[in-house]
Amino acid sequence: MEQNKRERKKPRGSAVTLQVGPDGAVCVEQELPTGKPEIELHFAQMFCTDNQGMRPHFKRFGRFDNLCAQEENDLDFTVETDLGVKWLELAEFAPIQEVGHYKDSTGSWNGAELAELFKRLVKKKNGKLYGGSVILMVYATHDHFWVPPPIIRMMPSMLKDEGLTLEAVYMVSPHGTTTEAWPGDPDSEGPMGLGNVRLGIPPLA
Numbered sequence: 001m002e003q004n005k006r007e008r009k010k011p012r013g014s015a016v017t018l019q020v021g022p023d024g025a026v027c028v029e030q031e032l033p034t035g036k037p038e039i040e041l042h043f044a045q046m047f048c049t050d051n052q053g054m055r056p057h058f059k060r061f062g063r064f065d066n067l068c069a070q071e072e073n074d075l076d077f078t079v080e081t082d083l084g085v086k087w088l089e090l091a092e093f094a095p096i097q098e099v100g101h102y103k104d105s106t107g108s109w110n111g112a113e114l115a116e117l118f119k120r121l122v123k124k125k126n127g128k129l130y131g132g133s134v135i136l137m138v139y140a141t142h143d144h145f146w147v148p149p150p151i152i153r154m155m156p157s158m159l160k161d162e163g164l165t166l167e168a169v170y171m172v173s174p175h176g177t178t179t180e181a182w183p184g185d186p187d188s189e190g191p192m193g194l195g196n197v198r199l200g201i202p203p204l205a
Contacts, residue, residue, distance in 0.1 A: 032141055032174075040090045041069065043139040044077050046176045047088075054149075056180040056188070057135070057170055061086070075130065086167065087134045091125055093118060093171070094145050111151050111194035118147050118171070119158055122181070126164050134165075138181075139172040146173045153192040156184030 033039050047057070048064035058064070062082025069077055077088040095117045118138070125136050140146040152171045159169075159182055169182035180188070 039141065040076060043090060043137070043172060044088060047137055047172055047178065048079060054177045054179065056185040057168065057178060059185070060168060060180070075134065084133070087130065089125065089130065089134055089136050091121055091136065091138050093121060093138050093140050093147060094142065108198050114147055115151050115154055115158060115194055118151070118181070119155070122159060122164070122169055123162055126162065126166055129165065131165060133167055136166050136169045137172055138170065140174055143174060147171050149179045150191045150193045152179040152181045153188060153190060154194060155181035
C-alpha cells in the first residue's frame with residue numbers, strides 16, 4: 001500500500017488585518033485552510049457572498065447562488081447568476097518565483113512588473129480555451145501578492161488586444177476585496193497607475 005497518500009499542505013502566506021480600538025492598533029492574522037481544495041472553496045464562498053464593499057461582480061451578474069464544486073481536472077465550480085449558470089475558475093496569484101518564498105517577500109513591487117505578472121496569469125488561463133460563460137477569479141492568500149485596485153483598473157486596456165474568451169476576470173484580496181480586471185467596471189472612478197507599491201501592513205513599532 002502506498003504511503004504518503006495524504007494531501008500535502010499548501011504553502012500559505014500571511015493575511016493581516018489592522019484593527020484599531022481603544023487600546024490602540026492591533027495586527028490580527030487570518031488563518032486560512034491548508035489544503036488547496038479547502039482554500040479554493042473558502043475563496044469561492046467569500047466571492048459569492050454579498051456582504052462587503054467593492055463587489056463589482058454582483059453589479060454585473062446580480063447574484064451568485066448554489067455554488068457547486070466540480071470534478072478534479074475540470075473547471076472548479078458552477079454557480080447560478082441572474083445571467084444564467086456560469087463556470088467559476090480559480091487561480092492563485094502567488095509569483096513566488098520572483099521572490100523565492102512567501103517569507104522572502106517584502107511587499108515592495110514595481111507596479112508595471114506586478115501588472116505584467118497578473119496579465120501573464122490571465123493569458124495562461126485564457127489559453128486553455130474554456131469557451132464562454134467562464135468567470136476567472138484570481139485570488140491572493142498573502143497580503144504581499146495582492147494586486148491592488150489602481151493596477152487592476154489598468155487591465156481592461158492592457159488585455160483588450162489579447163483575444164480573451166473569458167466572460168469576466170476578478171482580483172480578490174485575502175480579505176475578499178474584489179476588483180474587476182475584465183471587461184472592466186464602467187462605474188469605477190478610482191485611481192489608476194503602475195507606480196511602485198508597498199503591499200501589506202508593516203510591523204507595528
